Amino acid sequence: MGVNLFNADSGIQIRPEIRALPAYRQGRPAPADAFKLSSNENPYPTPAWVIEAMADVDIARYPESTSRELRERLAEIWGCATDEIIVGAGSVSLLYQLILAVAGPGDEVIFPWRSFEAYPWLVTVAGATRVQVPNSVDHRHDLDAMAAAITPATRAVIVCTPNNPTGAAVTAAEFRDFMAKVPANVLVILDEAYAEFSHDPEIVCGKKIRGDYPNVVTLRTFSKAYGLAGLRIGYGIGPIDILQAATSTAIPMVVTAQAQRAALAVLNHADDAMAVVHKICERRDAVWAALREQGWDTPRPHGNFVWLPTGTDTDRVAAGLEAGGIITRVFAGEGIRITIGEPESVDVLLRICADIVSG
Numbered sequence: 630m631g632v633n634l635f636n637a638d639s640g641i642q643i644r645p646e647i648r649a650l651p652a653y654r655q656g657r658p659a660p661a662d663a664f665k666l667s668s669n670e671n672p673y674p675t676p677a678w679v680i681e682a683m684a685d686v687d688i689a690r691y692p693e694s695t696s697r698e699l700r701e702r703l704a705e706i707w708g709c710a711t712d713e714i715i716v717g718a719g720s721v722s723l724l725y726q727l728i729l730a731v732a733g734p735g736d737e738v739i740f741p742w743r744s745f746e747a748y749p750w751l752v753t754v755a756g757a758t759r760v761q762v763p764n765s766v767d768h769r770h771d772l773d774a775m776a777a778a779i780t781p782a783t784r785a786v787i788v789c790t791p792n793n794p795t796g797a798a799v800t801a802a803e804f805r806d807f808m809a810k811v812p813a814n815v816l817v818i819l820d821e822a823y824a825e826f827s828h829d830p831e832i833v834c835g836k837k838i839r840g841d842y843p844n845v846v847t848l849r850t851f852s853k854a855y856g857l858a859g860l861r862i863g864y865g866i867g868p869i870d871i872l873q874a875a876t877s878t879a880i881p882m883v884v885t886a887q888a889q890r891a892a893l894a895v896l897n898h899a900d901d902a903m904a905v906v907h908k909i910c911e912r913r914d915a916v917w918a919a920l921r922e923q924g925w926d927t928p929r930p931h932g933n934f935v936w937l938p939t940g941t942d943t944d945r946v947a948a949g950l951e952a953g954g955i956i957t958r959v960f961a962g963e964g965i966r967i968t969i970g971e972p973e974s975v976d977v978l979l980r981i982c983a984d985i986v987s988g
């Protein structure tokens with residue numbers, strides 16, 4: 630029998646920072662009798678008009694690489710030029726393309742922490758240095774500290790609002806003050822993956838500030854509010870030269886024709902799509918109110934999830950939830966993020982939470 634050389638150390642010199650990277654942690658799958666509230670997905674079935682929109686795609690052909698039709702539609706909606714829109718295979722892909730375009734070895738990228746788990750990973754893969762700025766005690770970005778962390782080596786700063794996983798949001802006034810402190814040559818990525826769930830007029834909105842800053846790119850996704858997570862499609866809005874650079878760092882033709890068609894269908898059925906978002910928001914507000922009533926110290930949620938800052942109790946609370954059939958995203962020693970899911974999950978979740986409090 631031959632030796633399996635694939636089990637041996639290949640001797641290939643892997644970049645040490647890549648060797649040290651843990652694999653990206655995906656929201657845990659749930660057993661059939663449990664609710665998967667671990668990935669901030671939309672719980673509703675895919676509408677027929679999305680399925681129909683994808684039906685006649687010729688998958689023997691490569692997709693149109695610039696997502697032109699979708700960008701034209703988005704440009705109408707955002708009131709901008711088609712070239713001020715970029716489409717990617719999920720907004721995480723656009724985050725990566727932008728970071729790769731501006732930062733490499735020796736450069737720094739600042740982001741809040743705790744925040745979206747991909748940020749540190751993407752910065753390291755780009756070869757740049759991560760600068761994580763702890764959130765304030767009320768689970769919000771510490772924008773003063775983020776601005777103070779900027780050095781001549783800073784190439785980009787990520788602002789995540791509403792913030793995953795804490796659900797807190799940045800106000801328009803806070804963003805304006807922050808931008809006054811950011812040098813014009815530092816890229817600010819405004820990650821609004823959950824923007825559609827935030828209806829507070831005080832919260833910063835990429836659409837309202839579009840064109841105000843030559844160094845801001847806003848990112849949105851079809852994964853969360855619009856239920857297309859599995860198709861991988863998101864978009865960015867920003868200055869043309871930055872988006873051109875981000876196009877240069879993309880994997881060519883990575884956005885499938887099905888994803889482009891489905892996204893267009895969502896935009897063409899905006900009322901139906903937003904009706905689902907409203908249902909989720911109502912459920913979120915009810916869950917949040919009930920949790921507060923039970924005594925949980927949970928910050929006001931602006932996304933499609935709630936955050937339980939359980940600290941050293943995290944493992945115990947997560948085990949209780951899991952035993953009751955609620956699969957969450959657990960951040961050991963910090964807290965638990967729970968997606969607002971199916972209507973049937975709400976009573977189960979609240980009952981277990983009440984039991985945990987009384988226990």
Ligand SMILES: Cc1ncc(COP(=O)(O)O)c(C=O)c1O
Pocket residue numbers: 668669718719720721722745789792793820822849850851852858861862863
């Ligand atoms: C804050 C934030 N940004 C970006 C993403 C990426 O979303 P997608 O790549 O599905 O568009 C996520 C997904 O969880 C997120 O939470």
